[in-house]
Amino acid sequence: MSKNNLNLKVKRSSAGLGLFTTTPYQKDDLVIEYTGETITEPEANKRGGKYLFELNDDWVIDGKSRDNIARYINHHCKPNCYPKLNETETRVFIYAKRKIAANEELTYNYGKDYVNQVIKPAGCKCSRCLK
Numbered sequence: 001m002s003k004n005n006l007n008l009k010v011k012r013s014s015a016g017l018g019l020f021t022t023t024p025y026q027k028d029d030l031v032i033e034y035t036g037e038t039i040t041e042p043e044a045n046k047r048g049g050k051y052l053f054e055l056n057d058d059w060v061i062d063g064k065s066r067d068n069i070a071r072y073i074n075h076h077c078k079p080n081c082y083p084k085l086n087e088t089e090t091r092v093f094i095y096a097k098r099k100i101a102a103n104e105e106l107t108y109n110y111g112k113d114y115v116n117q118v119i120k121p122a123g124c125k126c127s128r129c130l131k
């Protein structure tokens with residue numbers, strides 16, 4: 001686990017385990033990097049799994065490693081974070097979408113494809129949809 005993320009805690013949330021912050025963030029603050037092995041799209045299709053983050057049409061990060069605590073960030077339909085790639089599309093960083101208070105769960109929108117293929121069939125468990 002990265003020593004830079006001591007303010008982040010994995011805890012139970014409405015969607016199973018989730019990632020929570022113990023410190024506040026300002027809008028557009030960097031929260032955490034989504035890390036993992038960079039693999040090709042065909043390799044990602046072969047592996048499958050819940051922690052694949054698509055960089056572009058050719059490359060995917062497999063974030064299944066337990067060192068990647070960003071993998072605990074759940075999908076939310078009205079999230080408080082957003083992912084953004086670096087300029088070379090090789091790394092993914094998660095930023096605060098708005099001001100975030102201490103003890104809030106961190107979430108981002110997983111994107112239309114993932115939502116339609118994975119989340120919708122099972123029913124979205126984000127706090128907005130469970131209301």
Ligand SMILES: [Zn+2]
Binds near residue numbers: 076078125
């Ligand atoms: Zn939802």
